[in-house]
Amino acid sequence: MPHYRPPAEMTGAPGKVTLARGTVLYRVHAAHRDAADFNPIPAHCLYGGGRFDGTSCDPYPYLYVGLSAEAAICETLLRSLPFDPAGGPRLLPRVGVARRKLSTLRLATDLDVVPLVSARDLAAVHQDSWLVHTEAQDYAYTRDWAHWIRRHTEPWAQGLVWSSKREPADRTVVLFGDRCPPGAVRSEPERAVDFGTAEGEEWLDSVLQPYHVRLSA
Structure with missing residues (x-):
């Protein structure tokens, strides 16, 4: 595990990818929160928090989204959900999703992000796949690297954009609220799926099935 500090200077040339105006994004979030709201609360520098959250060391609002509904669902709901050694489906507690929804967002403007997808992308920021694949015990380190990249x-x-750890065919994005113009991300509430409804639960079940997951009691 590359637990080393970022170098003083960046000698590589980070890539740039433009997420075009009109790009559709997906987010799983608490049902009482607005889908387009950035999280304004800094994570602790050392404990808890997400992979690329802002912290008191580099405070910025952040918003995690997937470029597909499946990426958003896998990244949010299927983290550390083990397979049954006997071959049965993985069980996702119903109580964990009842107060959540999947929302559709759309970019109102072009946004430029750093790609962390290929080995070349990662090497340009002095890293390898550890940065985007490591688990939560290393997130204090990955946050520090995100601050250095910023x-x-x-x-x-x-x-930043990278291959989803839990749905590698798709991409995950974190947006920096201090660098995105106001209104850059707009929600489309008519397309939201509320997992607390019978219809939403049925829809979620259909998405989870190919991942060998079903909702438990």
């Missing part, structure tokens, strides 16, 4: 791509980098 410093060396200021002011243009408005987020």
Whole structure:
């Protein structure tokens, strides 16, 4: 595990990918929150938090989304959900999804993000797949690397994009609220799926089935 500090200078040339205006994004979130709201609460520098959250060391609002509904669902609901050694389906507690929904968002403007998808992308920021694949016990380190990448791509980098750890065929994005213009992300509430309804639960079950997951009591 590369538990080393980022170098003082960035000698590589980070890539730039433009998420075009009109790009559709997906987010699983608490039903009482607005889908387009960035999280304004910094994570602790050392404990808890997500992979690329802002912290008191580099405070910025952040928003995690998937470029597909499946990526958003896998990243949010299927983390650390083990397979049954006997071959049965993985069980996702119903109580864990009842107060959540899947929302559809759309970009109202172009946004430039740093790609962390290929080995070349990662090498350009002095890293390898550890940065986007490691588990939660290393998130204090990955947050520090995200802050370093931000410093060396200021002011243009408005987020990061990488291959979803739990749905590698799709992409996950984190957007930096301090670098995205107001209204850059707009929700489409008419397309939301509320997992607390019978219809939403049925829809979620159909998405989970190919991942060998079903809702439990």
